[in-house]
Amino acid sequence: MKFLIAIGSKEFSETTLELGMRVARAFKASVTIVYVGEKISAFSTSEVLMAQENLENWELDRQGVDVLEWAYNYLVENDYISSSAEKEGFIGDKLVQTDDDRCEVFLEGKHTQEVGLILRNGDIIQQLRDEVKRSEIDVTIIGASKKRRMIHDLIQYIDSSIFVVKNYDRKRTYKMVLAVNDAPNTKKAVKYGVRVAQAFDLEINALTISNTKEFRDNYKKASAWADTFLRRAGVKHSINLEYGKFIETINLIAGDDHIIVMGSSTRSPLTKFFTGSKPLNVCEKCNCPALIVK
């Protein structure tokens, strides 16, 4: 599997990086870390490129390289990449321009297989979409944004599972809310949920929410299947059937001390665009990390 972790700054990306790496480790996934810098006006692309190349003559890093270097050092210090290769290190001034708006940091030795460090410039959704497509990414991990449109666009247009790291506190003890229903992506979500739960030693609350008091047979079947799967996986869990509005109920139960895992919506993209979807609304309104499995 391939994971993509998007980081923005040293100050705000540490929790995203930590959570992302722990999840990636649980999946034994290869990781690419990407920094997306601001879009450069088309009137200035060549001029900015020329100025940035000139900086290299002065041994000055272009914007974003310092953040990638910090991320790299963080991975080494926390043993996310092999310490035997530690000395082979980060060579920030060896950027390989792989595309007009994409550079790759050259890492020597074994580290090049363990982690990819990418510097991109432009519209963040476009850049993440391109990177996901180019590297065939399975899960994109990103910190929460205050912009409503950002979460919408991530879930609507990025062709991978999305893990939004929102309000994560490493000192807090987390549990997991795993949304279970009869949607096609539920089984995949349960499998992902198990991996994450194992990585963090979390207790899973497999939650089925019905908007009527009568639970459909399909919901009951899905819940029973999840119970069997979780038991076989040896994960501590509970099975719960709740009645109420989906978004409010799941967010109420999740609070700020759960990680939400749910499948993506199977509604038509057009319907999702105009009326939204459950995963989108959950991501917007929740106060904790949420993994939307596609």
Place this chain on the structure above:
Amino acid sequence: MLGLSNQALSNLLYWVTRKRWLIFAFAISLFLFYVPSPETLSPEGHRTLIIVVIAIILIVGEVIPLPAVAILILILEVILGIDTPNGVANSFMSDAVFFIMGSLMLAVAIVSQGLDKRLALGIIKMTGNKTWRIVFGFVSISAILSSFIGEHTVAAMMLPVALTLVRNTSTDQKVVHRLATLLLFSIAYGCAMGSIGTPSGGGRNVIMIGYFSEFGLGNISYLDWIKYAYPMLLLEIPIAVLILWMTFKPNQTILDSAVRKLKVNVTKAGKMTGNQVMAILIFVAVFLGWVFLSPYLGLGIIALIGVFLYLSFGLIEWKDINRNTNWGVIILFGAAISLGIQMKETGAAEWVANQSISIMSMLVDDIGFMRWFISVFLTGLLTNILSNAATVAVLGPVVLDMGGNPIILGLATSIASAFAYLTIVASPTCMIIHSSGLVKSSDYLKAGWKLFIMSMVLLFIISNFYWPYLS
């Protein structure tokens, strides 16, 4: 849905949301096409204005590549019957386009010589280690150099000097934020102010000179332009330093250790190489050519001679020029100039000028002030969201058709297009300093609005009380 798979539909939706400005431009052009032409505007003029509207929307929105916008302008000029294919081709290529092409190539050639370390040493020798003197040096050198060699060339050379000083002061960005902002804006605003000084300071100046000739208003020589514009440049420097200092006053008033480290760094570069000497000599020759030979050869051809010499003496490789020259911008400016010429030929420029004056006359009685205000204020605003050369290419014909003294209005428009202080996208220099990651977008407004107003007032005084004596 429509026989499309969910993936295809998702891709389509993505395209629509990203290209909404393109769709808006298409819709508005269709609407304007079917609106009857005003009585005082020819059908060709009407159609030309539709292209102007489309071009502005697409340039501001940046939804399609700039060369695509340029190509669309040329296609529409022919398809909408504004001119013949040969007529459009003739208006597309001019000395101004040669100049823009040549100056962008010269910039690549000059930056690649590594002269920035000499420049750094020169500045530091002059200014010493006091921060305010360094800021004064940065603004002055950036302004004076960019009046001759193009602002982004100077910004690319000055950027590492400023960043080295900042890094040598502290690696903690919080500690040096104000210092970094101050030094970087000294470069960006110094370059913007300097670009008005001579015709070679910016492509827009050459575009305006081209329009003077096209409109039969006579030729402005290189030295004539300096007489008009340089006093304003020199007056702006100390005022800009004061504004920048008051806005971003740093915690560090002396950069003793940072300056010493910079000196050590640049002295490692050793003595000036033969190539560097040759590069300077060629540029001096180009400059002398602009001053003395431009009436005969044109500014653009002289710039291209410089490029030819750099290439012939092996001072730069063609692949480097090819890689670092913004060809899209060159094509776009060619198309914008072509559109400007069509605006004049079809009477669209005159119609817009008359409409602007009649609207403004409801607010202000003084027609002279009104003309000045439209040309300068509108240009100043547009240049901050469009591009300074594109602004002059589109507004130039309108301004020259507004009546009054067209030379003064034309020069004022060209100079106002350098007031690109307010936004990141206003000019390549603003973008270059932003790419360092040390200045925030809100910083542009903090000092920018003060400089904008100062420049407007100064231009008003100079154009009303100094230029009339030169005409």
